[in-house]
Amino acid sequence: MSVQALRAGALATAVTAPSSALAEWGVNLPEGVTSISNTIYDIHMWVFWICVVIGVGVFLAILWSVLAYRHSKGAKPAHFHENTTVEIIWTVIPFLILIMMAIPATGTLVDMYDTSDAEMEIKVTGYQWRWQYEYMDEDISFFSSPDTPRDAEKNLMEKTGDYKYSVDNPLVLPVDTKIRFLITSNDVIHSWWVPEFGWKQDAIPGFINKNWAKIEEPGTYYGLCAELCGQGHSDMPIEVKAVPKDEYREWVAEQTGEDG
Secondary structure (H helix, E strand, O other): OOHHHHHHHHHHHHHHOOHHHHHHOOOOOOOOOEHHHHHHHHHHHHHHHHHHHHHHHHHHHHHHHHHHOOOOOOOOOOOOOOOHHHHHHHHHHHHHHHHHHHHHHHHHHHHHOOOOOOOEEEEEEEEOOEEEEEEOOOOEEEEEOEOOOHHHHOOOOOOOOOOOOOEOOOEEEEOOOEEEEEEEEOOOOEEEEEHHHOEEEEEOEOOOEEEEEEEOOOEEEEEEEOOOOOOOHHHOOEEEEEEOHHHHHHHHHHHHHHHO
């Protein structure tokens, strides 16, 4: 099989593949595991297809103009004046398209920061270079630091799938629970980011930012500090373990028992 055929096949696969598969390849947004992340993904795809339709229409109009109005060298150019109706149309249509995109985006942005009616609170504090998690409704607080073996960093052992993402104390959260995050920093500006949650939030010293998540699927989700914060910036991984509510209650009982 020729290189050209392979390239054509790869392009056809990319165009026709489901958007979830494209997300796994890193060429599309992940759908995420929260209601907000799913809404963001839907808006993204809505705007994407609007742009595709506009792009196809523009290129077809250009192609049609080139073919329909081509003339030989020396032809006398046409003379015409403005058309008010056409100008109104090409002003109103883009305006309506922008409104169609802005309304759902604005509503989602408002929902993202509506932390009311939260069922639990987690305070996240950034340090150089680790995270502290405090369960405000429980007597639980701990630091979360990188847990990558030094031999893996030195290429003396095989790197696993969670290389540079695993931590010693992951953040354990229940599914189907609205969780309010209070995010701040103890030193410089950090940013707490788990892609599957659909948002990232700056951690600013002396200031508390709020956001929320309601995780819909159990699993382990990884994230990073998304703000350059110094030499150890790459050593601030985030590991979140989302578990069923019964399992979460058992974990809380174990933690409070150890603290006691």
